Amino acid sequence: MVVEILNEIRKLDERELLSYWIKGEYEEAETYWKLAERAKELRLPEEVVNTFKRLGDESKGHGDELYKIYRQNYGDELVEVKIANVESLNVLGKFWKVEDLKDVLETAMESEKLAETIYRKLAEECKNEELKKVYLTLADVERGHYESLKALASKMGINEK
DSSP, X not given: OHHHHHHHHHTSOHHHXXXXXXXXXXXXXXXXXXXXXXXXXXXXXXHHHHHHHHHHHHHHHHHHHHHHHHHHHHOSOOOOOOSOOTTOOTTGGGOSSGGGHHHHHHHHHHHHHHHHHHHHHHHHHOOOHHHHHHHHHHHXXXXXXXXXXXXXXXXXXXXXX
């Protein structure tokens, strides 16, 4: 899956690539905020709720940072890109009871690792120095998201697959 998505992403020009990641970061933010709400409804510890909220806020910030670069170069209108979003976390439908938290955290951690890998690969291939720096920064942030989720899982007594 990673190779297929990366091959499709490589075919995108810079404008399409930025659009793809902007939308992806905003989708990820929405997912984390919904996970926070669901965790609250399930009366999970406040640390779970707060971690999901923080990750959502950070993802929105990443989207905003990329969108700023996009607007400077291409205007406000994002282009449509029909490639599966690597950061879409398919976990909301699974998160119905407290016991589902393990699957949610594992899926989220896998998604963050994948995003980090792709950001680093894109940075290696990027000719635009400003965008390359952003990709490397985002890769580091995705690594931080993974570490936050891993730490949360550990505190909740959940071991990674």
